[in-house]
Amino acid sequence: MSAADWTAVVPVKQLSTAKSRLRGAVADARHQELVLAMLRDTVTAIGACEQVADVMVVTDDPGVTSAMTGLGARVVPDPGGGLNAAMRFGADTVAGLSRPRAVLTGDLPALRPDELGAALLAAGRGRHFVADEAGSGTVLLAAAPGIALAPHFGVGSAAAHAASGAAALPGGWPGLRQDVDTAADLRAVLILGPGDHTCRLLRDVGLTAECDASRMTAGRPR
Ligand SMILES: Nc1nc2c(ncn2[C@@H]2O[C@H](COP(=O)(O)OP(=O)(O)OP(=O)(O)O)[C@@H](O)[C@H]2O)c(=O)[nH]1
Numbered sequence: 242m243s244a245a246d247w248t249a250v251v252p253v254k255q256l257s258t259a260k261s262r263l264r265g266a267v268a269d270a271r272h273q274e275l276v277l278a279m280l281r282d283t284v285t286a287i288g289a290c291e292q293v294a295d296v297m298v299v300t301d302d303p304g305v306t307s308a309m310t311g312l313g314a315r316v317v318p319d320p321g322g323g324l325n326a327a328m329r330f331g332a333d334t335v336a337g338l339s340r341p342r343a344v345l346t347g348d349l350p351a352l353r354p355d356e357l358g359a360a361l362l363a364a365g366r367g368r369h370f371v372a373d374e375a376g377s378g379t380v381l382l383a384a385a386p387g388i389a390l391a392p393h394f395g396v397g398s399a400a401a402h403a404a405s406g407a408a409a410l411p412g413g414w415p416g417l418r419q420d421v422d423t424a425a426d427l428r429a430v431l432i433l434g435p436g437d438h439t440c441r442l443l444r445d446v447g448l449t450a451e452c453d454a455s456r457m458t459a460g461r462p463r
């Protein structure tokens with residue numbers, strides 16, 4: 242898929258319940274700030290990707306809505322029914338089957354626009370997915386025009402996506418693959434180099450992150 246007209250869809254659940262497995266990585270009072278900072282970095286990188294025409298966030302959380310609107314994303318309400326229902330609603334119902342659509346999780350603070358661009362360029366006809374660093378989860382699922390997204394996110398989603406006929410994209414893309422579910426994932430992101438919002442928050446709580454301006458490669462945040 243070469244056209245730079247992808248719709249990127251990011252589902253986000255209520256901040257009060259988000260990233261429960263990450264609780265304890267920072268003080269409880271800063272947990273929601275950390276979740277929102279990682280989401281801001283994810284959506285900033287997606288918005289700066291040359292292959293992406295528009296970014297849609299599916300959420301009912303007012304704080305997320307206001308932050309994402311500020312970043313230029315379109316926010317649509319969560320239809321209920323969980324993560325896969327939110328993805329189907331954003332990608333197939335709101336964006337529509339006529340567009341190329343990609344869903345991403347909102348926990349990719351080290352994502353770089355050029356990695357996402359390479360993944361979207363590699364996605365041809367049909368459905369493609371990018372597995373997470375651990376190999377069991379999924380960070381991105383893309384559907385070409387005319388093809389339903391058919392997401393199978395949740396435990397063991399990489400195998401479920403493969404079994405459902407989606408093709409695994411083989412690129413390295415460390416920032417794209419490094420989702421943050423646990424404190425160990427957050428340590429991996431510290432080494433990779435998270436985006437500005439996560440960097441600031443982590444420094445503020447006394448953690449040292451590789452906040453290197455040189456990671457702002459071409460196309461990174463506008
Ligand atoms: N809109 C919407 N987004 C969801 C829902 N459930 C999960 N998400 C989002 O889907 C993405 C991937 O989810 P997970 O990585 O499992 O995040 P999580 O559910 O916050 O994490 P845990 O509480 O640790 O399981 C994140 O961006 C979540 O915010 C849902 O019911 N609705």
Ligand SMILES: C=C(OP(=O)(O)O)C(=O)O
Binds near residue numbers: 377398399420422
């Ligand atoms: C929802 C998912 O994310 P995680 O397993 O990282 O929570 C998934 O990989 O399908």
